[in-house]
Amino acid sequence: MEMKESGVIHEKNLAESKVALVYGQMNEPPGARMRVGLTALTMAEYFRDEQDVLLFIDNLFRFVQAGSEVSALLGRMPSAVGYQPTLSTEMGSLQERIPSTKEGSITSIQAVYVPADDLTDPAPATTFAHLDATTVLSRGLAAKGIYPAVDPLDSTSTMLQPRIVGEEHYETAQRVKQTSQRYKELQDIIAILGLDELSEEDRFTVARARKIERFLSQPFFEKSLLVLQGNMLVSQKQFGVSIHPFRRIRRSSRAVLLFGG
Template sequence: MAISNIDEKEIKETKETKGTKGTKYTLGRITKINSQLIEIKFQKSHAPKIGALVFTKPLGSKFSVFFEVARSDNDGTVFAFALSSIVGIKIGDIVKTDGKGIRVPAGKETLGRVINLYGKPYDFASGEDIINAKTYLEIFDAPDTDVDFDESSIDILETGIKAIDLLLPIPRGGKVGLIGGAGVGKTVVTQELINSFVAQHDGLSIFTGIGERTREGHELVSEARDLGIFNKTAFIFSQMNEVPGARFRVPFSGVRLAEYFRDEYKKDVLLFVDNIYRFVQAGMEISSLLQRIPSEVGYQPTLFSEMGSFQERICKNKNGSITSVQAVYVPADDLTDPSVVASFTHFDSIVVLDRAIAAEGIYPAINHLDSTSDFLSARTVGDKHYKVASDVMGILEKYRQLQDIIIISGLDGLTEADRETYETARRIRNFMSQPFFVSERFSGKKGIYVTIEQTVESFGRIVTGELNYIPEGMFLYKGHVSEVIEEFERTSNKIGEIIEKDDSKKAKKDKKKEKKKNKKASGEK
């Protein structure tokens, strides 16, 4: 077959191209296959540009195999990495392209659906194998919008999570990194944020799963249904078993859909990414396929530019905002790893989850001394909030310093003032814990949403030390400080009743003994 431009009428229509009447395709031929990378020969004048989507349908297969052009030579040869399984393709197969990039469906049709990076559903609702959306968008065709840089209009997003709202405020339209190793609670915090945003702020959420396990994705979707937020959330996944190209491009599908809801629906959108580290990993694999010389620790030389091309699209404009929460896996708990550093530079708030705090049974296991927020200032959160937050941070910092003395000398080695600070810090740390709505079925504790006003008021009382008479264990998993006081009073009353009952029994027993003794003495006389 000659390699040339042909009209759609001359080729067999496929499910992927159905409905694109009048589309013209350029044909090429596969000349080399190297793992997930293929070499394709086009006519020199018709070679597609970098970023174009090409596809072929293996003989006997129901589904097409997709590739993205990553490099081209002057003679019409292009190199493309796979976006789906390459099973069935062979040298000599014909590929097609219309010159456009990856497209994702957009609009209300995607809400309450679970799809892959180019819109193929995983959930197969109603039995269909495509999303019948009116609008399809190229994932790299970012809209031209004016970013809102007006500092006077900074709006802090209330999450309902005390440990975040007090010390790590999140700006509407900002980016937040959830940093932590495996098993410290990144996904649970992410799920709780989705719940609070949809339930309390009437927003829309886009969950982008990069390299997710099937079990994790299934649990997330199931919990979203149970919490009643499923129909206000679009789920875009590239699973762990999929090719690196799919994991490398799925975050761009997520952000493009978020841009559409922000600009066309005039909505505030919460974009979740779990896990951004797997995006970096996929880029490293693609870079290796393209034989690029690696940089430090084996990462791709284009790491920072790739990260920037995604992060810079998350912003606020006159239409609405995209606020992003991104889980970041930390290899070997090393915060200096290049993949972690590349993410750090873009975050407005960094929430570090600590394994040692999790081991103490305090969830969310946030290490506030290692975490930061660019928006914790009197100008953005108010004087009262900032003062309470500063007092809390000062006490927690002093608590860290006192740990060394306690290890050597014990509590007896502390001065009276230091002991008071230590006791206050223990209560602050415990009060940072909170029951989540998404973990009710596992913890048995009803989830609590705490407003910023309630949070500031509660910690404002704790930092004074006025509540140090209450055992520190009673501060665990409470919402407002009034709950702590009520439990203490309730427990104290019960203890008082028990003591009173015991005293009454003892008095009766003593009286009986005395009577018996007097009777005996009377008989002897």
């Protein structure tokens, strides 16, 4: 309905629509479900000529799952955790077909189910090796009521390099991650012994990490309407403003942290 209202889908004239949908239902044979992603890629490659294409894949784990079922039907010996021995090859045949050319580009956003929240599982691990950036959602943060529940430690981006974002941005990001990582290491001690048993330096680290955690969240009383907006370029100088709050938290005096300033 939203696609129709926004003009992405023209119900009366499908030729003018700007979206193509490819489905692979779970009640279909595994061979058919395995081909869905490749079929969508073929369509994206066709539209890529002199255009920029946005490709959504939901859920990539179903592609892996279908490949595992096909492998079992063929009588192949399973590899680690029961996955097909051709997992890396199959994933590569899908992911490496999403490049940009001089005539156009394909940008892919993929949802990846992580079995048992284990990022070292062969399915997500093989997938992440092909991605430029990953946004990992945390059940622990969601349980705290922190949304969006994005884990800054497990999330990655190949763009986070000094030559791309600048030395100041890179250094601030690394120090924020160090603070968050130390807080994560201290959580078990806090749960057993309490905050008072920590050293003074660790207590200030926890205070800073909690401020960072809250700063990265969005309160429930805030909302934003999904509306079509024009493109906007943001200069690196303007983009750098977003790191200033993190720098202030990192440099907060102990008195400010103690009194919640």
